[in-house]
Amino acid sequence: MPYKARLRMSLVGCVEQCEKTGCVGERCFPHCKFPSDGAVVDGPWYLQEPLYLRWKQWDCQSDCRYYCMLDREKEREALGNGPVKYHGKWPFKRVYGIQEPASVALSALNLAMQFHGWLSFFILLNYKLPLKPNKKAYYEYTCLWHIYGLLSMNSWFWSAVFHSRDVDLTEKLDYSSAVALLGFSLILAILRSFNVRVEAARVMVSAPL
Template sequence: MSDRFWIGFFILLSCLVGVLHASAGDSDLVYKDCVEECKRTGCVKDKCFQHCRFSSDGVSIEGPWYMQEPLYLQWKQWDCQSDCRYHCMLSTEKEREILGTGPVKYHGKWPFKRVFGIQEPFSVAFSALNLGVQFHGWLSFFILLYYKLPLRPQNRKPYYEYTGLWHIYGLLAMNTWFWSAVFHSRDVDFTEKLDYSSAVALLGYSLIVAIMRTFSG
């Protein structure tokens, strides 16, 4: 009986994984057709992208796409796929709005609009604010220890024995929010890995510090 239960459970789980593989937006046929058409023609309706123009062997006709942008715009580093997905998302959402249907997620994210090349401006702003708070806290801690509290006369080091631990914590926290801001400004595989790994490192270190402080007496 138990074997049948587990077999049924795993079959159901595998079905759910298949269902949850794609978001509602990027599984929409209108959106998918738009992206494929954009990759083939380099255009979404009246808007065209130079870096989506390829020869038959898959090489960009006009050289590397990022060299076709003005210097002050090259930092965006948007590629053909990103631009096609973004503008097809906007186009599809306009059609959904006309039909009276609500927004849906695309590739795991709700629809967004770029601002000055930044993918998620509000998330970037909040991450930057968190970074500022962490920096202020770390700097205040540093000033308190080395300029306001007495130091050991023999080596001019703080009496507080966990100084090093909290310095490392502050640096890890600032690193985490920095990469969070970068990730939300430009979501690519590289920035995603740095964002997630930084967050995991901070959480892991926080656990270690908590255990050390709990059992240190």
């Protein structure tokens, strides 16, 4: 049997055993007696899984997969083998409950820079440059850049959330936010490159996209 197939079978066996016993080696997880929906079978409400665990989604299966992955990687390292992907991801180590701390830090930094840029743009237009008599900016692309800034901040926010905990919901929010930002960036690039100023023309350009 190929080595990768044996590794996969070993990992699957470890996870299945952990879900039954609540332990990986000598490490046991008290919340493995809770099902994934956070409630104890035939148990009263006060025995429900703690709220912070449900919020972080560190359920029994997640912990079993994580620690089985770490054990398999220790075995591979002892044999002189390099890391492999588990469940489509490279091995990672949690830091204070954060799944991918480096990615979270970089996403948060991008979010901070986007916020700084948007805030600087807002202050420049509203407090440093002259305004029209109706209190609107002379710059005709103001609204579009505000939308771009908000979409950028939204995208990096969900990127940080997704990398802190990869579940189905955070994955969809991260990817959909990124797609929305890329789509609007394309629209904005076209409008700005061709200097489209008429509102009706902007709508006509954006509609097919």
